[in-house]
Amino acid sequence: MTQTPTPAPRRRMLKSVRLVFNNGHSVVNGVLRDISDTGARVSVENGLSLPDEVKLVLDDGGSHQCIIVRRELKELGLRFT
Template sequence: MEERSRATRHRTLKGGKIVFNNGFSTINCTMRNFSETGAKLVVTSVVGIPDKFELTMDDGRHFSCAIVWRTATELGVAFSS
């Protein structure tokens, strides 16, 4: 896959949760790379994940995300404010 991000991404392996539906729905994910502007997330399946959601990392960080691209098990997200 061709690198589409404008910001340099750093490899990582951190757990987190995709949170939507006013906090009533969560999906476990793994962050595989990270930059100031976005990340690549790995999930079991992208089915049911909305285009915008909150990302809560196991280390306590929180991000508002918008999906830029998706495959069957991966999401490319941009961080928004």
């Protein structure tokens, strides 16, 4: 019997972030809502038009390569790769 992995604890945030894609030629601004060791939740103006893989760039200079695992019009669930 396989166990479902325990989700990583999320830390609530309210910070500006950028989602970068198209080999760094395209950027969408967003708001980081929460983050964990394995992923993040980001609010955006329109999440439906983004590709499946993006780079999450934080204001402190940190970044994470991500796969979009949950997509709504104004919110994305990201998993770090």
